[in-house]
Amino acid sequence: MANASGLLVIERILRDRQGIWQQVVEDxxxxRLTGQMLMSSVIxxxxxxxxxxxxxGVLMALxxxxxxxxxxLVxxxxxxxxxxxxxxVFGARLSVRQSLALVMVALTVTAMLAxxxxxxxLFFLITAPDYGFFKLLNVSILALSALVGLRFLTGGMRVLNEHGLLSPAKPAVEQQQEAPAGAPAVPAAPAAVPANGSGGTATLTAPAPAPVQAPAQAVVPPGYMLTPIGGHQHQRPGRPAPKPAQPTPPSMTLLYIWILLFGFVGTQLAWTLRPFFGSPGMKFSLYxxxxxxxxxEIFRTLSNLF
Structure with missing residues (x-):
């Protein structure tokens, strides 16, 4: 699946999205991946x-x-x-290739869903050839496909956030870390001292520390609760402690702003490039x-339809 090409790249995106995100993280x-997604999206x-x-008609379809x-693409x-x-601006360490690959994943998913x-x-075009209904149906299809594609985009950005690519690079720190408080002290190695009047050495062995007796556990009467309701719950043994939630970087917040910007630019450009459907009763024109x-126009169509 890693070498899927052409239209099959969508199968890899849907089945192995974690592999796609890992490839983007590793740059x-x-x-090649972006080229495959571009070709499949255009087709x-x-x-x-x-x-x-x-x-x-055929001319409008072409x-x-x-x-x-x-x-x-524009x-x-x-x-x-x-x-x-x-x-x-906000310190993310994404390259142009990584940013383009992320957006192309969303575009590929949108195109394939559409x-x-x-x-x-085509079914509704053949059975119910009403211009207003057909236009609203296809606008809804494109909007739904775009929402799913943008969900893939936000998911990919979250993966990059987990790998620290959306946060500024941290300065180098010393590798030596302080010992945690309350850790038991490590006894020093026994020292070798000269033996009495001889050139050899004798090792002084420190006496073994007395075993520490564990405190006896208190006997809890039946029905008595150690932790009151709503009190602190201790971590169960053998279960890893929950990871602290990472703060949302500014890049994720700006991503949602960028998605709105992408939507406004796309809809205005679609209005500029129209017609896509070709209004009945009007001559064919390229623009x-x-x-x-x-x-x-959408509100006007809705009012005429209902």
Whole structure:
């Protein structure tokens, strides 16, 4: 699975996501991995774009097949420098390759989920060819696919946080550590002293320490509780102590801000590159005049549909 190429890279992402995150952490062969994800994403988005444009004929299908991959890649090119600079400002140690690989994982998952919904979109296109319903259906599919892809992105950033790549590098510290308080002292080795009037030596052996008798355990009457309800619970023997929760680095907070930025840029770019579906009753055109915005169009479609 580690050498999966082309469209099979999505199978590795879904089955071996920990291996993907470890590869990103180690910055190992990321150029090849990113190339595989880029190729699979472009093919999947082109297939789904053809489904979108098929509502208005073959020419619109071919145009949308080229526009949809362009939409995601241009949005990525616009927003990726912001994510990288956010990480640099707050001391994260991510390289450009690592940042790009993380975002490409999210984009690949989004593209593959969208193309998995393509048969459903085609089914409704054939059985219920209503323009408003078809447009809202596909917007919902793309939104759901993007949410799942962004969940992969946040999961990958959490793994990088666990490996310390989102925190500033700590200064070097001395390797020698102080002994814990209350540790028993180690007895010194016996000293060799000269024997009486001879050149040899005799070893003075210290007397063995008296065995320490363990304190007798108190007899607890039946039904008596050592720890009151709501009191401190001692750690059970043999069970590791829970790890303290790591503080959320600023890079994780800025990641959510960046996701919102990515969404706003993507929706506005989609509005600029329209049409993707091709409105019925209008002539074919490669682009429309820039008027209004994406959200106003969605609200208008909802009001006309209901």
């Amino acid at each position: 190992r062969s990321l150029a 999947a988005l082109a297939c789904y774009g053809a489904v979108l444009g098929s509502f208005n 145009t949308s097949a080229a526009k949809l991959p362009l939409l995601f 949005t990525l090119a616009i927003c990726l420098p912001t994510l990288y600079l956010f990480n640099l 193309v998995a919904f393509a048969p459903i979109a 429309r005049d820039i008027d209004g915005n994406f959200y106003a």
